[in-house]
Amino acid sequence: MGKWRIPGGGLTVAVVIAAVLASCSGLGEDGDGRDDSAGDNRGDGRGEKTASAPLSVAAVGRMAAEPGARCPVRYDMAAAARAAGVHGGVEDGSVEGELPDGADSPLAQSDGALVDCGYRLGEEQVRLFTVGVAKGYAVSVLLPQIQHDAGIPMDDLLDYAGRAQRAKRGEALLTSSGNVAAVRLPVTGEGDVALVLSIGEHRTRLSEEQVTELATRLAKQARGPAPDRGPSVDRHG
Numbered sequence: 001m002g003k004w005r006i007p008g009g010g011l012t013v014a015v016v017i018a019a020v021l022a023s024c025s026g027l028g029e030d031g032d033g034r035d036d037s038a039g040d041n042r043g044d045g046r047g048e049k050t051a052s053a054p055l056s057v058a059a060v061g062r063m064a065a066e067p068g069a070r071c072p073v074r075y076d077m078a079a080a081a082r083a084a085g086v087h088g089g090v091e092d093g094s095v096e097g098e099l100p101d102g103a104d105s106p107l108a109q110s111d112g113a114l115v116d117c118g119y120r121l122g123e124e125q126v127r128l129f130t131v132g133v134a135k136g137y138a139v140s141v142l143l144p145q146i147q148h149d150a151g152i153p154m155d156d157l158l159d160y161a162g163r164a165q166r167a168k169r170g171e172a173l174l175t176s177s178g179n180v181a182a183v184r185l186p187v188t189g190e191g192d193v194a195l196v197l198s199i200g201e202h203r204t205r206l207s208e209e210q211v212t213e214l215a216t217r218l219a220k221q222a223r224g225p226a227p228d229r230g231p232s233v234d235r236h237g
Contacts, residue, residue, distance in 0.1 A: 060132030064097030088122020
């Protein structure tokens with residue numbers, strides 16, 4: 001299992017995430033965190049398929065404990081890219097899982113877990129984080145990663161954190177850099193689950209509309225665990 005660490009570390013970022021996590025005593029505008037779209041398994045008619053139930057915090061924890069060689073979350077990056085108007089081949093990359101490590105870590109404070117799946121999309125390097133927490137907001141755990149990948153200043157990060165807490169499930173929230181987007185996902189049971197899509201570092205060739213649509217499409221797919229699909233092959237959009 002891979003070890004996730006706050007990129008760039010730094011006391012300032014650590015203090016910010018601790019403050020954000022401490023403020024997250026409840027969930028957002030859609031109430032108690034239960035799934036508000038369970039049972040809608042119709043997909044969108046463009047090759048994207050959904051499974052029978054949204055993710056749960058416990059399911060994310062199980063996948064993080066044994067992530068395997070292929071992304072355990074049922075994402076179809078090629079289908080999402082086509083729907084978002086993004087062209088180029090898709091290659092699966094590294095897969096890592098992370099569980100709480102130390103009492104002061106963000107995952108320990110939120111009683112959470114995350115799965116980190118890498119891809120290559122055309123000329124872009126893509127990382128797709130799926131995080132589930134029993135306490136607070138899932139996106140808050142990844143604020144240091146978001147700041148690192150987006151290259152945004154602390155004021156922008158604080159603004160983003162506030163907007164992320166107010167976001168409704170399924171709403172893709174783009175950073176000012178245009179290369180990172182977060183989406184709160186439907187969840188089975190208590191807690192909060194989110195994905196964070198990160199493309200490149202600080203910048204991307206994709207438009208803001210494409211990044212937003214790609215994150216939105218992937219959020220609609222998020223189910224798990226993925227079936228065994230055999231050896232990895234290139235898929236072209």
